[in-house]
Amino acid sequence: MAQQLATSRMPVREALKRLHDEGLVTHVSHVGARVAALDVGELDEIYLIRERLEPLALAESIPHLGASDHEQLRRLVEEMEGCADPDDPSRWVTVDRLFHLRTYSGAPMPRLLEIIDALWNRTQQYRRAYTRLRARFETAHMEHRLLLEAIVGRDAEEAAALSAVHIRRTRLALDSEAITGRTAAGGERP
Secondary structure (H helix, E strand, O other): OOOOOOOOHHHHHHHHHHHHHOOOEEEEOOOEEEEOOOOHHHHHHHHHHHHHHHHHHHHHHHHHOOHHHHHHHHHHHHHHHHOOOOOOOHHHHHHHHHHHHHHHOOOOOHHHHHHHHHHHHHOHHHHHHHHOOOOHHHHHHHHHHHHHHHHHOOOHHHHHHHHHHHHHHHHHHHHHHHHHHHHHOOOOOO
């Protein structure tokens, strides 16, 4: 790969390590790096952890978010709604991440936020698979609007509950359709 890119091996190793840390590649001894396959067990574990941690971060964040934060979140919701192109999910995936991490940004819990960021890094391949479920965008947009309303209304309890449901619904949709549905039918994983 270094030869193909006309570079030294060190930047390639660093890039592969970063992709591994994000769950996008796996390293197989004596073979090399391979694109990571979607794994229902990993998906369930990460999303179950997210269902518990992210509502806590959101509830702790809400008292520290101000009008400018609310306006930025509103713009992100509108941008997500405008870029829900299933043929090119990259922008939606990016903006969705920015929205959610921004909702947690006021939490005075740096270690919790670090853990959540690492979990989000590990879910990128699953979030891309989620965008292939075309009917899910409408539901996700509605949930984002409800989250925004609870945040602006400073209802930490409601926002935390909505967050848990939002994450759980995504996990269940991925479990049943994007991963297990296609592999159970003998097709390729997304």
